[in-house]
Amino acid sequence: MVVVGAGLAGLTAARELLRAGLEPLVLEARDRVGGRTLGRTADDGTVLELGGQWLADGNERMGRLAREAGATLFRNHDEGADLLEMSGELRHQRGAVPPLKPLALLDVALARFRLDRLVAAVPVRTPWHAPDAARLDDTSIGDWLDRHTRSREGRALLDLAFTTMWGAEPHRLNLLQALAYIGSTGKFDNLTTTKIQDRITGGAAGVARFLADGLGERVLLEAPVTAIRLTAGGVEAESAQGAVRARRAVIAVPPQLAADIRFEPGLPHDRATALRSVPMGAVTKVSALYDRPFWRERGLSGKALTGRGPLTAVFDNSAPGDGSPGVLVGFVPGTRARELAALPEDDRRRAVLDSLVRLFGPQAGTPGLYVEKDWAADPWSRGGYFGLPALGTMTGAVRTLAEPHGPVHWAGSETVLKDYGGMEGAVTSGERAAAEVLAAIGEAAVQPA
Ligand SMILES: Cc1cc2nc3c(=O)[nH]c(=O)nc-3n(C[C@H](O)[C@H](O)[C@H](O)COP(=O)(O)OP(=O)(O)OC[C@H]3O[C@@H](n4cnc5c(N)ncnc54)[C@H](O)[C@@H]3O)c2cc1C
Structure with a gap:
């Protein structure tokens, strides 16, 4: 064979x-x-994840394999306030409700509710059997959002979420595929919670x-x-x-x-x-290593979403325990990844670290180690996270x-x-x-x- x-x-x-x-x-x-799984081991032994890393709730096969391989699973660190950089402001989020203006908040809540209602009608393993499958298949997430969002800020947040999670802008995303994908995790909100729940020691x-x-x-x-x-x-x-x-x-x-x-x-x-x-989506994944997760001392979870770019999302990717050394992992998806890739190496690094400084303060600007992986430039993946x-x-x-x-x-x-x-x-x-x-x-x- x-x-x-x-x-x-x-x-x-x-x-x-x-x-x-x-x-x-x-x-x-x-x-x-x-x-598409790849780790880079720093001199101190810390493994920086540059490809697939999170296991979702119910990913039993991977969990079993990880244990067979001698690794253990640990929960993603998410204590403290999340950050949202939007409309030129840096806002703190505690709990599940995004810090948006009331109209935007209502807009996002309604869109999520409507999406989940559509998700419930799409069989995950055979989405083509969904009522209205052909129409959903012909529709992009962007078209759907055009029709179902009213506020600029709400729309911007949803655009960010889809672009970050799919690696392409919403007008490129197939609505039927997206509904089956969301259905696979249960509901829209799970994409940012139970979908990125566990990590594997050693990478x-x-x-x-x-x-x-x-x-x-x-x-x-x-x-x-x-x-x-x-x-x-x-x-x-x-x-x-x-x-x-x-x-x-x-x-x-x-x-x-x-x-x-x-x-x-x-x-x-x-x-x-x-x-x-x-065709594959596009994503550049970056990791910055610090001697300790200094953002936790300021009550921050390390999780951030930013509309300003080039990063759109950041997470605390430190080791389990007290988290030392500290690691921030960031994603540059879709068009932003292509734009970043066009810059010389030093400029790329500066642009990403500038994002981190805006979010987490000056300490974020001087990591002990900084690595990036542009998956679209890798001839044997030609993009990520997955095919669209x-x-x-x-x-x-x-x-x-x-x-x-x-x-x-x-x-x-x-x-x-x-x-x-x-x-x-x-x-x-x-x-x-x-x-x-x-x-x-x-x-x-x-x-x-
Ligand atoms: C940045 C990033 C973050 C991700 N995050 C997550 C996550 O948190 N959780 C999650 O579950 N998933 C995540 N994923 C997705 C996950 O990594 C992939 O879905 C999964 O690893 C794919 O495995 P695969 O074996 O199907 O394909 P691949 O891993 O792509 O393996 C295909 C293999 O085929 C080889 N190959 C290609 N062409 C040829 C050829 N002609 N001849 C011989 N060999 C060839 C390639 O080199 C490669 O080794 C992420 C992916 C990326 C890029």
């Missing part, structure tokens, strides 16, 4: 195949495993390394797959390290990257269209993303709807693809010769 991609999805699929007594070989383009990439260790030499690095040929005996995968023949293949790379793999014969029209219909189905594609081609194509199976966090685009979804997809392979092989075995 050949598995393309050593992210959580591919590694999980390979592990399941190995457990079932098969011999998987994972071909990975990069010189490391983990894909999420440790889980990928643990899975890869269990596979040993069955993971081949620096082996980008350029072609998949369907042969009489199954498949042939061509990579920079030569051709590999196998009975079946699991492609566990984001759709946008899978679209660049040459299929011989070519993929059916729908499938090829599906792969091209899910284009308008009108969820009820059409994108529906078929997880369907096998002969001996080729598909995994990756974009091939599931429950926990779409997240680490849990990646693991679920790997398990599903492995189960499909096993079922197909079992069927083949009982067929008459």
Whole structure:
């Protein structure tokens, strides 16, 4: 069996195949495993998370894997006041109610209520069965907000929230996808609470390394797959390290990257269209390391949302316990990420640290270590956090993303709807693809010769 991609999805699929007594070989383009999970270890041993990090309430598969890997889960730090920088003011938020002007507050509350009502009518795993699915699919979140918000400030806050959580501006976001995504966590408010609940000691990439260790030499690095040929005996995968023949293949790379793999014969029209219909969002994730979480001393949680940019959201990402050393993690999503990327390195750093200083004071301007990761510039992800189905594609081609194509199976966090685009979804997809392979092989075995 050949598995393309050593992210959580591919590694999980390979592990399941190995457990079932098969011999998987994972071909990975990069010189490391983990894909969109990535940590950078500072000199003092602190792991700075640069990719996927939070587990949501109910992400049991990832929780189990993390524990198997010897890690533990800990709650995200959120004691103290949150900050909201809006309309040129820095406001403090204690509790769940955002510090907005009354009209804006009402606007946001109504929009959330209406969204949750729509969410309740969308089946998470089969959103195309929702009443009015085609219309929702053709509508962007931006269009919906245009119709359902009245106040400038309320709209600005919702724009910020969507852009930060999806990695693209609302006019690019498919409403049907967004409703299923919100439904996966229960309701809109959970996106900023139970969706970002737990972290993994040592960093999420440790889980990928643990899975890869269990596979040993069955993971081949620096082996980008350029072609998949369907042969009489199954498949042939061509990579920079030569051709590999196998009975079946699991492609566990984001759709946008899978679209660049040459299929011989070519993929059916729908499938090829599906792969091209899910371009990645854009995000730059930054981490700043300080000797201690000084913002906590001022009663701040470290959580902030800012409309001024380039950062839109910041969180306390310190280690558990007293939080020393202190870490602030920030996100620059969508167009802001592209604009930031156009600047020279020093200017990028200054722009981000200026945001942190505005929010948390001068101490934030001199971190001991500052790191940034522009996911859109990474050729083996081409963006983040996940793929964003284009308008009108969820009820059409994108529906078929997880369907096998002969001996080729598909995994990756974009091939599931429950926990779409997240680490849990990646693991679920790997398990599903492995189960499909096993079922197909079992069927083949009982067929008459
Ligand atoms: C900044 C950021 C923050 C995030 N935060 C969270 C979070 O807090 N919680 C959460 O649950 N999720 C989060 N995510 C999303 C989560 O990280 C991903 O959904 C998940 O890791 C995807 O796993 P995957 O295996 O499906 O894909 P990937 O991790 O993308 O793995 C695909 C692998 O395939 C390889 N590859 C690509 N093309 C080829 C090729 N042609 N040949 C061979 N190999 C190839 C890639 O190098 C990669 O290793 C975040 C993502 C980003 C970028």
